[in-house]
Amino acid sequence: MRAVVQERYGVPADVLSVRDLAVPVVGAGEVLVRVGASPVSGTDWHLVLGLPYAARFVTGLRRPANPVFGLEFAGTVTEVGAGVRDVRVDDEVFGWHGGSFAEYVSVPAGQLTRKPRNTSTAQAAAMPIASFTALQAVRDLGEVEPGQDVLISGASGCVGTYAVQIAKALGARVTGICGADKADLVRSLGADRVVDYREHDLRDLGERFDVLVDIYGNPPLAACAAVLKPGGTLVFVGGTGGRLFMGTDRWLRGVLVAPFRRFRVRALVHQDRHADLVTMREYVESGAVTPVVGRVYELDRVAEAIEDVRCGRVRGQAVVVL
Ligand SMILES: NC(=O)c1ccc[n+]([C@@H]2O[C@H](COP(=O)([O-])OP(=O)(O)OC[C@H]3O[C@@H](n4cnc5c(N)ncnc54)[C@H](OP(=O)(O)O)[C@@H]3O)[C@@H](O)[C@H]2O)c1
Numbered sequence: 001m002r003a004v005v006q007e008r009y010g011v012p013a014d015v016l017s018v019r020d021l022a023v024p025v026v027g028a029g030e031v032l033v034r035v036g037a038s039p040v041s042g043t044d045w046h047l048v049l050g051l052p053y054a055a056r057f058v059t060g061l062r063r064p065a066n067p068v069f070g071l072e073f074a075g076t077v078t079e080v081g082a083g084v085r086d087v088r089v090d091d092e093v094f095g096w097h098g099g100s101f102a103e104y105v106s107v108p109a110g111q112l113t114r115k116p117r118n119t120s121t122a123q124a125a126a127m128p129i130a131s132f133t134a135l136q137a138v139r140d141l142g143e144v145e146p147g148q149d150v151l152i153s154g155a156s157g158c159v160g161t162y163a164v165q166i167a168k169a170l171g172a173r174v175t176g177i178c179g180a181d182k183a184d185l186v187r188s189l190g191a192d193r194v195v196d197y198r199e200h201d202l203r204d205l206g207e208r209f210d211v212l213v214d215i216y217g218n219p220p221l222a223a224c225a226a227v228l229k230p231g232g233t234l235v236f237v238g239g240t241g242g243r244l245f246m247g248t249d250r251w252l253r254g255v256l257v258a259p260f261r262r263f264r265v266r267a268l269v270h271q272d273r274h275a276d277l278v279t280m281r282e283y284v285e286s287g288a289v290t291p292v293v294g295r296v297y298e299l300d301r302v303a304e305a306i307e308d309v310r311c312g313r314v315r316g317q318a319v320v321v322l
Contacts, residue, residue: 003102004069009050012303024106032079037125040305040318041158052246070101074124094124116284123291126317131280133270134162141266142211146171154215156182169288228263236267292316
């Protein structure tokens with residue numbers, strides 16, 4: 001089978017290549033999926049470069065622990081291992097597993113479920129990690145409630161497009177921050193107000209919020225404090241700057257100063273959960289959330305897709321279609 005392989009850390013075009021590998025063997029409790037699509041997100045740039053360095057304790061110290069790239073997929077079941085009951089051959093499924101930029105991936109049955117009825121394969125592939133992250137940031141850490149004012153930085157990206165829709169579905173008034181060229185997209189997802197980060201600093205929004213979901217991860221803590229209502233919640237999701245920690249040191253500073261401020265600070269390390277995969281399928285099937293696929297690519301163009309996402313050339317998510 002063809003697969004995208006990364007044997008060292010570096011710039012995507014230098015270190016990613018398409019190779020022929022053996023189709024994975026299906027173990028007990030696993031499901032073999034013929035991958036139809038696999039997404040590229042803002043995180044992939046960090047993963048290919050192996051940044052921040054601190055993350056290499058998880059991804060592999062000197063080289064990627066799993067050389068086959070890709071984390072999520074949608075596709076068709078071709079084989080089920082012993083003990084798998086919920087999934088059958090020919091089911092269309094989506095889920096998460098390392099090595100998904102490949103024609104086949106063998107996945108523990110607890111890491112996939114039936115694809116939403118009303119999405120394309122590319123849209124379903126774009127859901128797992130970006131939508132979990134948004135769900136856990138908005139619902140679990142932000143504890144967004146009906147009628148609250150929610151500010152979402154990075155609203156037009158992979159995570160942000162879900163965060164805007166989930167916050168609206170929970171009954172919030174949403175302000176999204178993104179580039180001017182994607183303001184129409186964020187408005188179409190339900191945002192009540194859209195702000196261009198090139199034009200406005202958080203401090204001149206003239207409004208205060210119950211929850212700030214900081215997905216892009218760059219405003220100074222003092223600016224975050226200035227836009228939150230007393231007792232409001234700041235949720236850190238993303239980070240920028242610094243090859244060692246890539247902004248997570250800012251999270252730490254935020255958590256440390258929180259007890260002395262009049263707002264709560266929470267930092268998200270998203271969890272891959274089957275229950276959240278099912279929740280997101282329900283949101284999508286109800287029509288409350290629509291996965292946004294901005295561009296599709298072939299397998300040998302993964303490096304170009306990662307570069308396009310990094311440079312902000314994709315509206316929503318980039319998806320590799322096999
Ligand atoms: N904590 C976790 O568990 C977790 C999980 C997943 C991802 N993440 C992190 O979340 C971050 C976002 O990921 P993603 O996949 O959504 O990225 P993405 O698709 O590249 O989206 C980035 C977003 O940030 C916006 N943006 C760019 N420059 C900005 C600025 N100066 N100020 C405010 N917004 C700006 C972009 O707007 P335009 O494109 O309109 O310019 C876009 O909306 C990454 O750092 C990723 O590593 C964290």
